[in-house]
Amino acid sequence: MPLTLQEVEHIAKLARLELTEEEKARYREQLSAILDYVAQLQRLDTSSIPPTASIFSGDSHLRPDEPRPALPREALLKNAPEHEQGQFKIPPVFE
Amino acid sequence: MDYEAVIGLETHIQLNTESKIFCACKADSWNAEPNTNICPVCTGMPGVLPVLNRRVVEKGVLLAAAMHAEIQPVSYFDRKNYFYPDLPKGYQISQYDRPLAKGGYLDVPQADGSIRRVTIWKMHMEEDAGKTKNDPLTGTRLIDFNRCGVPLIEMVTGPDLRSADEAANYLIRLRQLLRWIGVSEADMEKGHLRCDANVSVRQKGETILNTKTEIKNVNSIEAVRTAITKEIERQIREYQSGGKVEAWTLEWDEDTQTLKKMRSKETEADYRYFREPDLLPVYLTDEWKVKILETLPELPLERRARFVQEYKLPEYDAELLTSERSLSDYFEATVRAYGGDPKRVSNWLMNDVLRMLNETGQTAAELALTPTYLADIIRFVDAGTVNANTGKSLLQKVNVSGKSPAEIIQAEGLAKVSDDDAIRAVVEQVLAESPKEVESYKNGKTGLMGWFVGQVMKKMQGKADAQKARALLEKHLN
């Protein structure tokens, strides 16, 4: 079941990845091969099997409602590509 | 052709916990400088993990119980995946198919006496995102993450509302309820309660659901009411002219009081929900649930009904006295302390005390004029120890000084003077000092009686028994 180029573009869009034409073609081939391989899972009858989302599911670990000091703003902005007035600066979301 | 509106509301309620839902930053940062209420967790730095705040679950359970919803013993968090600059992890931790509660309803009394039962289709816990500010002058967009990670309950109603007024009433009742049970300040202007409205119209009597539009950016109950009204009108006009309604997303512009079509999303978002692997299931044991529900108070509409039944109060009084919880608790405490006719207490509360609360901005619980003191004052007036005006002035004096009414009456000598001789003396004085008015009165201007009484009261610093003064004046003048 190979992926179409359209499907590759759709996935890249969902994942916000800009790909060159060469990359799209290459990933299409490689991902199709991998998906073919993983499709073997369909062979198994799992209709009565519960999914495992996490290894341990007992004893949920809850936190008391107590505030703690915040991280200083400079520590947060130190790694920021662009910031202004203490906030992260970005270009317009839409044109 | 008679049309009816079909409206559903999607609300996001900001819980008033101390800390955020998945980290220990403060939940409230309304007055804080941008990005000063953050930590690695709520800004989605590499390597961080969420840990659930137990108070969020507790407040969620209270709300679910107050909405008559089925509280689930086990619920799960899921990742809702989408990209946006103010969503730092690129996914929001929310609840999808196994939320904290299912079903539920809120009964909303309408002006005509009917009750609209609004069903709840979704209720779940989730985290808030940051805020993007758009500077229209420079075009710069700035992001502040102070609000990111604040706990929210998302509540979606069924398409049960039939008018803009009903929608507004729903929000009013919801706001009242949220404050009443203490889970949210529910101040729409501060974003504690956010609302999107889904609006469609159909011919009266139909049961199908036509295409709906979504209204966003309404930041007050009045804006909700106006925006929905306008949209209903627009849709009806559209159908009447043979057109059709498209599934637009509309943004309310408060300045121009109009709805503007937002840029449409190209495709339906694929959120790719999956179980949040960093959080374990939320187990609400019976023990814990019982403990939480012990703090669930009598709800406003239930109490309103009880006030009518038990205290024989008129609907109007009951409505006002259950509009806010601390006022309501105050009323009942006063009734108990007073021991007499609850209507009497109601009158005092609804007029003078409420005015005082509005002036000082206090809640009833914050008054130095305690229920006991108020009851005392009413009893002093009942007994004639002070007259009504003095009674009213005592409200202020007690609240400001914190002293008991008895102390103040004693200290300031406010006791009503009922001594006939004392009053007679003043009456004679007033009449002697005002010959012209006496003449006018005797010539038919009987309305001057009020003035005479006023003069007596003035001379006696308001302490005179007004009825006795009037009686004596009449005796003298006639």
Place this chain on the structure above:
Amino acid sequence: MLSLTQAQTLLQRGEISSRELVSACLERIAALDGAIHAFLYLDADGALKQADEADRKRKTVAGEHMPLLGVPIAIKDVLTVEGMPCTCGSKILEGYIPPFTATVVKKLQDAGAILLGKTNTDEFAMGSSTENSAYGPTRNPWDLSRAPGGSSGGSAAAVAAGFVPAALGTDTGGSVRQPASFCGVTGLKPTYGRASRYGLVAYGSSLDVVGVFAHSAADAAVVFSVYNGRDPLDATTQDVPDANIVLETEASASLEGIRIGVPKEYFIAGVQSEVEEAVRAAIQKMAELGADVREVSLPHTEYALPVYYLIATAEASANLARFDGVRYGPRVSGETMWDVFYKTRGEKFGDEVRRRIMLGTYALSAGYYDAFYGQAQKVRTLIRRDFEQVFEQVDVVACPVAPTTAFPLGAHRNDPLAMYLEDIFTLPANLAGVPGLAFPVGFDAAGLPIGMQLMGRHFDEATLFRLAHRYQQATEWHLAKPTIDN
């Protein structure tokens, strides 16, 4: 080139100072890491300062309670250390300096360890050879033309080359055990939920575990005992008592009473014959030492690979969504915010990472969730049940770590699936959450190390250590050291 326990002993006796020890490490790194490239970041000045501090603390009461006082350790560059760069082997975090330290690292620091620097890794821990690092591969100290394994190749090589006596790595699908095997050192993957993931840049959230490399089981046990434990900042850490594993130094205890299971699904065609021989010989040795050996079956083993590459990639596709050029890392500029997202992620993520993000996104996407991600989670349950059923019959499972010894750099360059097949024996432990311990059991004709792994019940690292330690008392494979041509 001291082992951890040797270093501890000499330091405690005052026969060497921490400064001397750290200086010797730094000298060796300066001489040989140019060829090996185990380190991405070296904090030489900081390490020497910490060493002096450790020497000062040596005589104090506080110092007596610090088991790792003065010992230099390296940290895989997917774990955060405040003030040290953290690249995760990726360009998208170039220049990023975290403002907080991972809990496991903090615990090592509190125990007196000296953080020497950050080691190389496949980008975001995705890979089996460290060739996916955006900063160049690490080379195997036993043969510089070969891969050290991955994704924790840098840490494995650093220990094998004698740069540090121990190093932290992470294991999501075998990323500690496989490089341990390729580099001839001992590597532990603890039980899932044993150690905090706070500060570990997430790849597969339900699979990631912080592991450790050292020259022996005894050494690894010391480090593991320090960093494991429940963390209030990580809700997936389990409420079990902290593991504190002490292994006797005298060669004494027989392995009688321990039942070893040999799973037939791990001894299949395609396994290098020398690997199979060495592993079977090691199991035989353990039988001679008293253990009971029997054949067992883990019937769903063949499905581990497809399950892993759906679950890990799905989780990763979400975990890596935070890298958008807004708050940290470099930003590729664009006219709109969306341009910034697309270009930054498109340009700064490497090939393998983008491939896995796409695979994971697809597995979760509308219409495909049930068949792919949903089905994978169910088959994961079957794999987990295989282990539960096996551990009713035996106490540990013994098997190869990888089908081959270290492969040449570039061997799988054009075939991602072939690279994935390197992990078939290590993936199941991550899917079941069980602990795994890899250690050397021989060499092939080319002089490359062969590793074996033991897998055990949840939270039973103690039995794995006991078994491996006894084996290492009776053999010398773990003492061999590479001669590194510069």
